[in-house]
Amino acid sequence: MPELPEAETIARGLHTAIAGRRIRRLRIHRQEAVEPMSPAAFRRALTGRRVESVARRAKWIAANLDDGTRWVTQLRMTGRFTWNPPSALRDAPHLSVSLLLDGSQGGGVLRFYDVRRFGRMWILDPVAWSALDARLGVEPLSEEFTRRSLAGLLDGSRAPLRNVLLDQERVAGLGNIYANEACYLARLDPRRPANSLDESDVSRLHRAIRTVLRSAVERRGTSLSDYRDVLGGEGRFQADLKVYGRSGAVCPRCGGQVARTVLAGRSVFFCPGCQR
DNA sequence: CCCCTCACCTGATCGC
DNA sequence: TGCGATCAGGTGAGGG
Numbered sequence: 013m014p015e016l017p018e019a020e021t022i023a024r025g026l027h028t029a030i031a032g033r034r035i036r037r038l039r040i041h042r043q044e045a046v047e048p049m050s051p052a053a054f055r056r057a058l059t060g061r062r063v064e065s066v067a068r069r070a071k072w073i074a075a076n077l078d079d080g081t082r083w084v085t086q087l088r089m090t091g092r093f094t095w096n097p098p099s100a101l102r103d104a105p106h107l108s109v110s111l112l113l114d115g116s117q118g119g120g121v122l123r124f125y126d127v128r129r130f131g132r133m134w135i136l137d138p139v140a141w142s143a144l145d146a147r148l149g150v151e152p153l154s155e156e157f158t159r160r161s162l163a164g165l166l167d168g169s170r171a172p173l174r175n176v177l178l179d180q181e182r183v184a185g186l187g188n189i190y191a192n193e194a195c196y197l198a199r200l201d202p203r204r205p206a207n208s209l210d211e212s213d214v215s216r217l218h219r220a221i222r223t224v225l226r227s228a229v230e231r232r233g234t235s236l237s238d239y240r241d242v243l244g245g246e247g248r249f250q251a252d253l254k255v256y257g258r259s260g261a262v263c264p265r266c267g268g269q270v271a272r273t274v275l276a277g278r279s280v281f282f283c284p285g286c287q288r
Numbered sequence: 289c290c291c292c293t294c295a296c297c298t299g300a301t302c303g304c
Numbered sequence: 305t306g307c308g309a310t311c312a313g314g315t316g317a318g319g320g
Contacts (some may be wrong), residue, residue: 013312013313014313014314015313018313071313071314071315074306085312085313086314087313088296088314088315089297089298089312089313089314089315090297090299090312090313102310103298106298115311126297127297127299128297128298128299128312129296129297129298130296130297130314130315131314131320132315169290169291170289170290170291171290171291171292175291175292178314180315187313187314188312188313188314189313190313200320233291233313234313236299236312236313237299237300237312237313238312238313256311256313259318274290275292276291276293277292277293277294277314279311279312
């Protein structure tokens, strides 16, 4: 589910909701959500901690705690946070973890739901966090992400461009929606070997990745089915999708027909008319 | 080392 | 209506 724009929206929402608050109690309803930690150890690590801030790295959400550790969440496909959800949601199925927080502005309840149960949480000390950070590739909205650095990342690979864009150790935060949309925007066939791009191709791709991600952050993500922000709101980027999930539709650029194929077990959407 | 396949889960949808 | 097949935004283990 969540790619960079969704994770960014959630991290910002969490920051607003819980930064400065202290975790008083938590319940772990599904123990696999915190594995390999035991529920008891996980509760011990979080109880009494103050959340200093919440940030995003790639698709990971990291709450920085007052003892220097980080409470880190990977949402995977269907993980979702809610802050003080309306009562109708409170007893919804698939509740994984719930936390009671308080602060000078009063308390609140944060819940983590996860239909498919792929989501995971960890408590990382600074060393473990650095190791994770080092493993992840460049942030595509940062200054370090340049045409030159992108060229270097693509150069080493003969794999299809779309697959390489999904590799979190190269560019961190793209998922299947935005990888496909970026290829479309750059007029590049997602099946092309990554190392076949020339300078002009790389330049267009670099710009396309940034444009599509910035725009999707601005729209608060793409809500196709499960994704919601921490207050239950939907994203709006689904209205801007040009190819993802639209096989058979008319290409808005050339009037061709959007095609779907499968690479590395995952759908690829593109317009054969104008992506080369 | 590179790259693909598969497993991990539940639920929605589609064709018969 | 029911039933099986297929698909879904991610990731990492394993193997060719």
